[in-house]
Amino acid sequence: MSSEQELEAYERFAVEEHVHDIITQLCKLPAARDEFGLGDGIQFSNHTNSLNENGTPEADASQPSSIHHPRPDQFCIHRVDDTTTTLLTSVEYKPPHKLSVATLRMGLRPMDLWKDMVRSNKIPTNQEAKLRYNAERLVCSALVQEYHVMIQEGLEYSYVTNGIARVLLRVPHDDPGTLYYFLCDPNGDVDMEMEATLENTSVARTLSLCLMAFRSPVRGQEWRNSVRPDIPIWKTSFDHTRSHIPEDEFRQLPLNSDSTAPEFPSPDSSSTYEPSSSPPDPPESTARQVSTRSRVSCAPSDVRHRSQSSQSPDPDSNSATRRKRTFSQVPSSPSAQRVARQRETIDDRGPDSQSRHRDAQFCTQRCLLGLQTGDLLDDCCPNRMLHRQSNDNPQHPITSDDLVRSLKAQLDENIDRCTPLGGCGAYGAPFKLTCLTYGYTVIGKGTTSALWKEVSREAEVYRILQKAQGSAVPVFLGTIDLAKIYFLHGAGEIRHMLVMGWGGKARHRWI
Known part of the structure; x- marks a missing residue:
């Protein structure tokens, strides 16, 4: 896959069509349709903000994109209701020759992005440290790009994929300055001889994220306006970050790797991160701050993973034994979801709904x-x-x-x-x-x-x-x-x- 277009075609054939077909079948089951609010199914489509496109000249890929007019490879998943569609979630495609699985593994870690990445003037000279530094900047710029879209569109869930692995993303309603991530790599997570691991395939992961998105209403404009001033801005783009990495250093970034190889370990998902207590001064350089953090909690409290003990330690505590983790906690019942939806409406729109x-x-x-x-x-x-x-x-x-x-x-x-x-x-x-x-x-x-x-x-x-x-x-x-x-x-x-x-x-x- 040498381009975004080839990656898009591959994802559609290998993942999205299967997810679409599964949800179509779920729509035929009244219990499933009511449980998740499936409507008439989903639709995958590319997307541009047409008024922004008409109002701005074509951006130079080598320059940082404006906060008001980001240039992501934005593809959307919509919920279908009869003849109308509403946004469910969005997807960011990065082909593996630009963002490899090994680079993702090397670059993902819990951090205060503003402090550790944007405001840091430290550039390592050690070759191994410089390699990791470049990987972190590439990965962070890719996640920032999608995080910006999530804030604009009021989304709780999204994902970034290179066609091999995918990084599932979540922005909590009450903590929008923190971006939760979960790396899914089927090459390392799936053993075809073990049926229990099939839940880790790209189709299963994407399906799960879509079902969670069905149960998470798009956030209102009031929420979006209220959180924007509190989130510092980092003006960047993936291509801009890539253009500032010397070619000889970029070639040292691993393009291919065995997902389980020790030199490319999984990101430490047991670490914790606390956002800084006060935002930094408004910067000269400006997409939005992302405080990255791996999601640790497992499924709903009444549907814990079979391998997890009821005596598990605190979700945010370090635990070398808790290797089996899921992306997010889903509310446990339709009634709880209905209450959450009503609360969302009241909080964001007031009595005049x-x-x-x-x-x-x-x-x-x-x-x-x-x-x-x-x-x-x-x-x-x-x-x-x-x-x-x-x-x-x-x-x-x-x-x-x-x-x-x-x-x-x-x-x-x-x-x-x-x-x-x-x-x-x-x-x-x-x-x-x-x-x-x-x-x-x-x-x-x-x-x-x-x-x-x-x-x-x-x-x-x-x-x-x-x-x-x-x-x-x-x-x-x-x-x-x-x-x-x-x-x-x-x-x-x-x-x-x-x-x-x-x-x-x-x-x-x-x-």
């Missing part, structure tokens, strides 16, 4: 035109009773400027108070916005900062077409500059919106 926004009907163009011009309410508007506020006044209770200010205040308080409608054009993506006080429901055309100069010109066009608003073109109400980032999967970082009336087909037909 996403479902209320989805259920709201759009105001009519006549209603919004009356709001804009100070005219009467439209008796045909589905939200007219909410506008009236239980009184008989036929006038709109607020102005269009008041509505835009109210919507901005809602989003500045909780950015999850909007609903993406799916799809993304060349310059923007549609959102449903609902005023919580007066029930006005409109469209927000969201876009990135890079495209805002272009998109904001539409406001002037609508003003020129003032007399045509409400008939030939939608009613335009104003613009919003968001105080927080809405990272929209498949689009990018939404920072601005045009607010207008819904001008398409009826929502139920549009879906």
